[in-house]
Amino acid sequence: xxxxxxxxxxxxxxxxxxxxxxxxxxxxxxxxxxxxxxxxxxxxxxxxxxxxxxxxxxxxxxxxxxxxxxxxxxxxxxxxxxxxxxxxxxxxxxxxxxxxxxxxxxxxxxxxx
Amino acid sequence: xxxxxxxxxxxxxxxxxxxxxxxxxxxxxxxxxxxxxxxxxxxxxxxxxxxxxxxxxxxxxxxxxxxxxxxxxxxxxxxxxxxxxxxxxxxxxxxxxxxxxxxxxxxxxxxxx
Numbered sequence: 001x002x003x004x005x006x007x008x009x010x011x012x013x014x015x016x017x018x019x020x021x022x023x024x025x026x027x028x029x030x031x032x033x034x035x036x037x038x039x040x041x042x043x044x045x046x047x048x049x050x051x052x053x054x055x056x057x058x059x060x061x062x063x064x065x066x067x068x069x070x071x072x073x074x075x076x077x078x079x080x081x082x083x084x085x086x087x088x089x090x091x092x093x094x095x096x097x098x099x100x101x102x103x104x105x106x107x108x109x110x111x112x113x
Numbered sequence: 114x115x116x117x118x119x120x121x122x123x124x125x126x127x128x129x130x131x132x133x134x135x136x137x138x139x140x141x142x143x144x145x146x147x148x149x150x151x152x153x154x155x156x157x158x159x160x161x162x163x164x165x166x167x168x169x170x171x172x173x174x175x176x177x178x179x180x181x182x183x184x185x186x187x188x189x190x191x192x193x194x195x196x197x198x199x200x201x202x203x204x205x206x207x208x209x210x211x212x213x214x215x216x217x218x219x220x221x222x223x224x225x226x
Contacts, residue, residue, distance in 0.1 A: 006156075033214075035214075041218075042218050042219075043157070043202065043204075043214075043216040044216075045213040045214060048213055056213055058213075091156050091157070099145050099206060099208070099212050101147060101159040102147075102159070102214060104149075104156035104157045104158070104159075106154070106156045107155075107156050
């Protein structure tokens with residue numbers, strides 16, 4: 001069964017450094033999402049992406065965050081200057097159409113030191 | 114922000130019995146509801162969904178019931194199996210493409226052999 005893949009599974013970065021999290025959505029899916037889960041808290045929406053542009057973003061997704069689909073398969077989340085509070089599990093998801101079930105990857109655990 | 118609430122943090126049931134997981138929501142704009150299952154170190158796995166035009170959807174051992182007037186949904190698992198032991202998230206979205214998911218905190222289900 002097709003799945004969403006995320007790399008790396010764990011990323012450790014010094015505060016202030018840039019980090020790029022990578023995702024390969026399911027190949028025939030058109031809608032892409034990033035979510036995050038801080039330890040002990042809910043899964044929170046960050047951003048949605050369709051037709052090569054951001055469709056919606058949360059208040060968490062400030063100027064330090066950006067997303068890109070650099071080619072036909074990858075979908076990346078960049079945090080320009082990481083803060084301690086960016087430490088979380090980051091999940092990528094994709095769906096075939098809007099309002100269809102979103103399928104999630106296994107996440108990248110981001111640890112900011 | 115408690116738009117989706119899962120008030121019970123955990124549930125323990127005997128193998129073979131029914132598991133009933135509850136979820137409440139406050140946002141009247143939500144019209145699509147999903148249940149996800151999550152094992153440790155994995156991403157959420159889609160289980161079953163229901164549109165607001167229905168009050169029941171069934172898929173094998175899993176049935177989701179929606180009570181729009183009460184803004185309440187529930188997931189029934191019959192019969193419960195030890196492999197069902199996981200964290201279950203309720204999620205909701207509002208109409209429109211690219212609809213972000215709003216998650217509950219999750220409930221940990223333990224199925225005793």
